[in-house]
Structures are given as C-alpha cells and as structure tokens.
Amino acid sequence: MNPIQIDIHDVLLLGRFGESQLGTTRSEIFASLGPPDNYSSEAPQEMAEIWKYGNMEFYFQNHQIYQIFSDADDIFKSNSRIKYSKDQFTKFDQDEFESFYTKNSIKYEIRADKYDNDISNLHLPDKHIKLSFRISNACLIDSFSISIFNENPGF
Numbered sequence: 397m398n399p400i401q402i403d404i405h406d407v408l409l410l411g412r413f414g415e416s417q418l419g420t421t422r423s424e425i426f427a428s429l430g431p432p433d434n435y436s437s438e439a440p441q442e443m444a445e446i447w448k449y450g451n452m453e454f455y456f457q458n459h460q461i462y463q464i465f466s467d468a469d470d471i472f473k474s475n476s477r478i479k480y481s482k483d484q485f486t487k488f489d490q491d492e493f494e495s496f497y498t499k500n501s502i503k504y505e506i507r508a509d510k511y512d513n514d515i516s517n518l519h520l521p522d523k524h525i526k527l528s529f530r531i532s533n534a535c536l537i538d539s540f541s542i543s544i545f546n547e548n549p550g551f
C-alpha cells in the first residue's frame with residue numbers, strides 16, 4: 397500500500413489532512429486513512445475520543461473531528477503510511493508560519509495564551525482555526541493544534 401500524501405500547507409491553512417478535515421466523521425476518516433495507529437484506551441476504537449496517525453492526534457466529539465494536535469519531537473515525520481510534503485517549510489519556527497500566512501494573504505492574529513505564557517496562538521478568524529505553538533528556547537515550534545472553536549477561542 398502506498399503512503400497517503402499529506403500537504404502540510406493544507407494541514408496548516410485549512411485543517412485538512414488528506415481527505416479528512418475538521419468536521420470529518422469518524423467513519424469518513426477510517427475510510428480514507430484506515431485504522432488508526434493508536435487510540436485512547438478508555439473506550440473501544442470505534443468510540444475512542446482520540447485516534448492517532450503517525451505523530452498526529454485526531455480528537456472526536458459527537459463522532460466528528462474537532463481538533464488535530466501534535467506535540468511530537470518531529471511533528472511532520474513521514475512513515476510507511478503517511479508522507480508529508482515539506483517543501484514550503486524548513487525551520488518550523490513562528491517566523492516561518494507568520495511569513496507563510498502573510499505570503500498567502502491569510503488574515504491572522506497573534507495572541508499570548510491567557511493560561512500559559514510559553515504558548516503563542518496564531519488565530520485565523522476567517523477560517524475559525526486556531527494554531528497554538530509552544531515555543532522552545534530556540535524559538536522553534538514543538539507543538540500545535542488546529543481546532544474548531546466558538547466565539548471564545550480560549551486565548
């Protein structure tokens with residue numbers, strides 16, 4: 397089986413992971429990506445709140461994806477099932493993401509997290525997507541989340 401091609405641009409801009417995106421149902425993600433590599437163990441796979449594919453975690457609420465999250469050392473590491481296109485990104489630091497959004501004319505706001513001073517949030521209000529980055533000492537991004545949120549995005 398050939399690995400699924402994932403465009404990092406689509407993950408970070410649209411919240412789309414191959415054919416799956418925020419709002420995709422559990423059965424639709426299973427049909428496009430197959431069974432998860434791992435899942436939260438408090439429930440059977442078909443009811444688990446979290447499914448993991450490679451370094452990406454998919455969070456479900458009412459059987460739909462509401463968050464894509466990773467805090468892995470190498471967030472976009474390809475494996476036998478998933479191959480990431482990384483050509484647009486080299487450093488994965490906050491400056492690179494801001495440059496990416498500016499270049500693509502994507503409206504964004506940067507806000508400090510109200511609960512953790514070590515988190516910076518890039519909010520895409522037109523897309524209802526929030527990217528959260530924990531900044532390491534080298535100012536590299538070592539975690540992020542893409543979430544559907546309501547009027548209060550949790551900053």
